[in-house]
Amino acid sequence: MPEHNADALRFLQTRRSRPAKTLGLPVPDRATLRPLLTAAARTPDHGKLEPWRFIVIEQGAMARLASLAQQRGTALGLDPEQIAKGRNQYDQGNLAVAVIEVQKSSPKIPPLEQTYSVGAVCLALLNAALAAGWGANWLSGWPSHDREFMRQGFNLEDHERIAGLIHIGTETSEPPERPRPDIDGITTWVSD
Template sequence: MNTIEFLLSRRSVSVKLITEPGPDDEALDRILRIATRVPDHGKLTPWRIQVLRKDGQARLGDFLAGRFTARHPDANEKQVAFERDRPQRAPLLLVVTAKVRKQHKIPELEQILSGGAVCHNILLAALAEGWAANWITEWPAYDDEVVRLLGHDPETDRILGFLYLGTAAEAPDERPRPELSDVVSRWPQTA
């Protein structure tokens, strides 16, 4: 399949369908090298990537279970177990965080978009290599205590995504895509 065909058929795999095995160190290194080849105005590298294998996923899961219980004291055991399992749904979890330099000539939005491009490149690289992949944020990305646990400053840093990588248990179904006429316009409009 050529690059254009790949991009026209690209499909994330539901995290529920991602299973073992995950990328080994060599495959992960290729994915990460591709991930960092993004637009980066000012060469700031305003993002960081954390690799969580099973031990890190379990530690994060325990923290999420406790954090969820603290935020939702009426939570039942099934809900708490789901939160504990949340970061452990795939063999490999990557966390991408924006490390924005405030008061810099490069606008903050451009720095965040560069981090978003890192997430997208991870997704594309993993899928192109034949792995299953999904980019999700969910509530932990917006929780200051989760940001701190991962070693970041919630005053300046934002989690841009949790990227789950592994093997697809089954091929993903196609999903509806927007009609170009609904999302693309010409400017100025011609008669």
């Protein structure tokens, strides 16, 4: 029988993201954030390509990114509600980690497998923050998919993109429980 880690399993079975708008101060400092980034970087990585990197967005950069989201939304002709939604996560944010997908040329590892690994990094960072007692939320939003926002906001190159923004802070209110998947309804057992 394998060694059982009941605390880790219970954490994973009960974990809940915290809405980013409810995350307040304090936020982890650089020394506190490093172990969370280290945990996230231990994600399965077929071929050891490390097709990701981190950009830590501290509070001082949030206003610049909010303004850029406003400018880009206007340039794209988005409606005011969409623009406000894209801007708000920066206006309301105190700390976020942009997980950047860095596609790497490989004869063995297809781009899709690299994308899967980067998504796993986002979830690993989210779970590491929650396990460390912080509130955390994984967001993206239209600015994260706008190539010009990526270029101006984060100096991303054409082979890079934002996989997720992991907002981390102090939880100011506990979110209500939400419906969860029916495991029997989504599971098929194949025995022969």
